[in-house]
Amino acid sequence: MQRPKHILFVTPWIYDFAAFDFWMKPLGLLSLAALFRDNGYSVNYLDCLMDHDLADQAHRKTRRTEHGTGHFDKEAIVKPAPLAFFQRRYYRYGIPMGLFRRKLLSIPPPDMVLVTSMMTYWYPGAFEAIHLLRASLPGVPILLGGNYATLCPDHARQSGADRIFPGPGEWHFSEIIKTFFNDRPRILPDFDDLDTYPRPAFDLLGRLDQVPLLTSRGCPFRCSYCASNQLYPKFMRRHPLRVAEEIFDWHDRFGVRHFSIYDDAFLVDPPSLALPLLDTIVQRKANLSFHCPNGLHLRQITPVLSRMLYRAGFRTLRFGFETFDPDRQATTGGKVNNDHLIAAVRYLCEAGYEASDIGVYLLCGLPGQTAEEIDGSIRFVQSLGAKPYLAEYSPIPGTALWPEALQSSPYDLLNEPLCHNNTLLPCAGDTLPEPAYRELKLKTRMSPR
Ligand code: B12
Ligand code: SF4
Incomplete structure (x- = not known):
């Protein structure tokens, strides 16, 4: 009998001014x-x-929290030429190169390597990993996919990978094994039914401090600054009981107590997913904690949903509010208005949360956005007792706001994804000068009145 083919999966380093394992x-x-x-x-x-x-x-020089966040180890490196002008240190986040080489030698020689990519402006990490893999594994096919490959496919063709695969990898599985191994799939998910997709192989990580959950792909909204619809054009959800089974399976078999939610639209239409799921979690009395680093929708928050979130153990709450300016709320997609935030804070507090537990993301550095608008948004959030977090805008190719981003930015966003880096505030013009931005950042840390 033939030995099974070995496939190696690689997450590259992050090259950035800042990165935190959130x-x-x-x-x-x-x-x-x-x-x-x-x-x-x-x-x-x-x-x-x-x-x-x-x-x-x-x-390792860095410590981790018991709920699954922490700093990455890092090494200061020379900035790539397009970022040389920017007055901040630049790092490679992750394990030392030597350890990477040792680990590569310690595993069975792979027959194929799949490299992922996340932020468009993190591509240098993917390029570096591909370069090292190529040198150590001559003749082995190296494939690149992930958000960068999906959003910047032409640029990604310079990565040195043998092939790039934009979009959900499941869609390409048959083609990949046919092209490289002349194989045919034994099991394929029904692409329109998320419940048939396999659960992520987090067991490959060894000890699990937390497990991320994806209960849906895509989002029914169409915000002008967001890539969700390009990445997943159709909004699809899992069955709440399948999600609950997954949660308890990680808990029972691996002792996982902390879960993060990666969905773009977890709370949309609560009766079809969030409410039955939360109810099942509450019934099990398993003492689990849930964290929502990717913003939740505010308009769905009701007294009932608030109580269920609290009782089910949703500890880290972050909501996508973006701005208190009604015009911008309407022109960017109308996902939320100020009344939604006021009501949500009230309901969540009545359910048992402290107002300061409620994190509210505010977009910062959108084309034409003024310091006054951001200041007003911070104050509005703080006036309710909630906690504002600035989310510096990263322009994304193919979004409705992209043409305006290109016009407003002094950088070559079109040809150089490094310039999408949110730390540069690449689309903030004269209306948001750097000192004003720093002052706003400080304001978010002040305690609410
Ligand atoms: C969860 C999430 C986070 C998490 C971290 C997740 C992580 N794993 O690292 C947190 C909350 C920390 C985060 C932070 C940020 N994020 Co974020 N995040 C996401 C989100 C919602 C989901 C990512 C995900 O896991 N998707 C689910 C899985 C199934 O998809 P996937 O990993 O892409 O893999 C699939 C395919 O890509 C493909 N694939 C992947 N790899 C490979 C490899 C091969 C070979 C093949 C064939 C296929 C393939 O197949 C997979 C299965 O289908 C995306 C939006 C989205 N819907 O994807 C934004 C997104 C990636 N984030 C974005 C942004 C802007 C940010 C922030 C900058 C926000 C801010 N302003 O602060 C920060 C930056 C963080 C930092 N500097 O450290 C932008 C991207 C911007 C850019 N220019 O690239 C996105 C697209 C959101 C958006 N609004 O448009 N994020
Ligand atoms: S609601 Fe959120 S995930 Fe959906 S399109 Fe808007 S920003 Fe993206």
Whole structure:
């Protein structure tokens, strides 16, 4: 009998001015690993961001929280030429190069490597990983996918990968194994039914401090600054009971107590997903904690939903509010208005949350946005006792706001994804000068009145 083909999955380093592990795990890449494994392939995982091997952690300088966040190890590096002008240090976040090479040698030689990518402006990490893999594994096909490959496919063709695969990897699975191994799939999900997709192979990470959940793909809204619809044109959800089964399975088999929610639209239409799911979690009395680093929708918050979120253990709440300016709320997609925020804070507090537990994302640096607008939004959030967080705008190719982003930015957004980096505030013009931005950032840290 033929030995099963070995497939290696790689999460690259992050090259950036700042990066923090805010419940970050390679959910998409490990979903593909699960699909390969279900089809009889043997799979391995190499994480450039973190060493998951407990026996090999002596080099680590950074600590992690017990709920699954923490700093990455990092090394200061020379800025790439397009960012040389920017007065901040630039880092490679993740494990040392030497450890990467050692780990690569310690696993069975792969027959194929799949590299993922997340932010468009993190591509140097993917390029570096591909370069090193190519040098160590001559002749082995290296494939690149993920958000960068989906949003900047032409640029990604310079990565050195043999092929790039934009969009959900599941859609390409048959083609990949046919092209490279002349194989045919034994098991394929029904692409229109998320309940048939395999669960991400997080077991490959070893000890699990937290597990991210994806109960849906896409979003029914169409906000002008957001990539959700390009990445997942159709809004699809899982059955709440399948999600509950997944949660309790991670808990029962791996002792996981902390979960993060990666959905773009977790709370949309609560009776069809959130309410039955929360109800099942409450019934189990399993003492779990849930964290929502990716913003939740405010307009769905009702007294009932607030109580259920509280009782089910939703501890880290972040909502996408973006601005208190009604005109901008309307022109960017109309997902929320000020009354939604006022009502949500009231209901959540009545349910048991402290107002300061309620994190509210505010977009900062949109084309034409003024410091006064952002200041007003911060004050509005603080006047309710909630906690504002600035989300610096990263322009994304293909979004409705992209043409305006190109016009407003002094940088070459079109040809150089490094310039999408939100730290640059690439589309903030004279209406948001750097000192004003720094002052606003400080204001978000002041205690609410
Ligand atoms: C969860 C999330 C986060 C998490 C972290 C997640 C993580 N794993 O690292 C948190 C909350 C921390 C986060 C933070 C930010 N995020 Co974010 N995030 C997301 C989100 C919602 C989901 C990502 C995800 O896991 N998707 C689900 C899985 C299934 O998809 P996937 O990983 O892409 O994998 C699939 C395919 O890509 C493909 N695939 C993947 N790899 C490979 C490899 C091969 C070989 C193949 C064939 C296929 C393939 O197949 C997979 C399965 O279908 C996306 C939006 C989205 N819907 O994707 C935004 C998104 C990526 N984030 C974005 C932004 C702007 C940010 C922030 C900058 C926000 C801010 N202003 O502060 C920060 C930056 C963080 C930092 N500097 O450290 C933007 C991207 C911007 C850009 N220019 O690239 C996105 C697209 C959201 C948006 N509004 O448009 N984010
Ligand atoms: S509601 Fe959120 S996820 Fe949906 S399109 Fe708007 S910003 Fe994107």
